[in-house]
Amino acid sequence: MSGGGDPTPSKGGKKSVDFVVNLIPTIDLMSVLTSFLLITAVWTQLARIATDQAISQNTSAPPQQKQEKEKNVNILLTVDEAVMNITGDRPPKRIPRLPEDKYYKEVRSALRGLKERVPAESPKVMLAAEDKVVYKSMIQMMDICLDLGLSAITVANPNTMQGELL
C-alpha cells in the first residue's frame, strides 16, 4: 500500500469518490519533530544590550575622544538618586529614588526632555554609576534609554561623570 491513500471499497462496482489519506507518515513526522523540538527547547529567552565603554583610564576606546565637544546626555546613578544633564548644562536634573513605578516615570520624562534639547538626531548617552549601585538598576536605565531611541549608550568612568555632574 502506498503512502497516498486508498479509495474506500464501493458497493455495486462503482468507484467511490471518497479518499482515505494515510496519516501514519504524518504522525511519524510530527512525533519526531515534537521530540526534537522538546529536547532543544530553550525556555528562558536570553538576549543582550550592546554598549560601548569608556571606563578604563588607559583604554583606547573611541567614544572618549570627542566627548568634550559633543553634547551628550550624561547620567549618573547613585543609591539615592539619578542625576542627569546635557554636557555643560548646570545644574543637573536630580530624580530621587521613589517607589519604582513613579521613579521610572520621572526618569523617562526627564530623559525625554533632555533628548529633545540635544541637537544630534541620536545623541550619545554616557552612563555611569556609583560603586553600590547594582547591575539591575543600570540595565533598567539602559532599557529606558533604548525605549526613548537613545541607542548609543556608553558606560563611562564614574569619576569622570562625577566631575561632569556633581
Add this chain to the structure above:
Amino acid sequence: MPIKKPGKALGKSIKLKNVKLAMGHGKASVTADLNITPMVDMLTMIVVFLLMTFSATGEILFATKDIVLPPAFHTSELERAPVVAVSKATIGFEGQFVMNAADVTEGAYPDWKLTPLYTYLEAEREAWEAAHAGEEFKGDVIIQSDSEVPFSVLKLVMSTCAKAKYINTNFAIRQIGKSEAPLGL
C-alpha cells in the same frame, strides 16, 4: 401445521439470525478503528508552539543558579563572543572559575586590572588572532552578571576587558515582554 423447534430470537418477532446478517458475517471483529484526528491536531499544535519558541542562541550562555539575569525589553539577539560570568561570589570566563568576587576591590587592584581575568582574556584574543590572521579583532565580550552585583565589581571587570582590547561590551539580560516591563515602557 408442523411444530418447529424455536431458535434464538432478539425479540418476539426478530430472529437473531437476521440481526447477525445485518451486522456482518456473524463473527465479532477483532480490529477496532482508532480515531487519530484529535491526536494529529494535538501534535500539530505542539509542533507549531515549539517552533515559535525555538531559539538557536540559547547555548551561548549557560544558566547557573547563582546568576539571576536582570529583565529588559529592548534587546538584541545574542551573538557568539567570550562570556565573562560575574556572580556575587565568583568571576568566571567561558565556564571556568577565574577568581573570587569578594577579592575584587579598587584597593586590591588600583590599576583596575584583574590580573587572573586579564590572563584568560588575553589568551582568548591571541587564539582568535591566530585563527583569523589578517582580520581585525572586533573586541566583543558578553558580561553575564547577576542582578545584584554592585557596579564596583562590574567596573573593574569592564576595565579589565578594555585593557585586553575587548571594548564592545554586551550585557546579557533576560528578555521579557512589554507587559512585564516594570518601567512603564
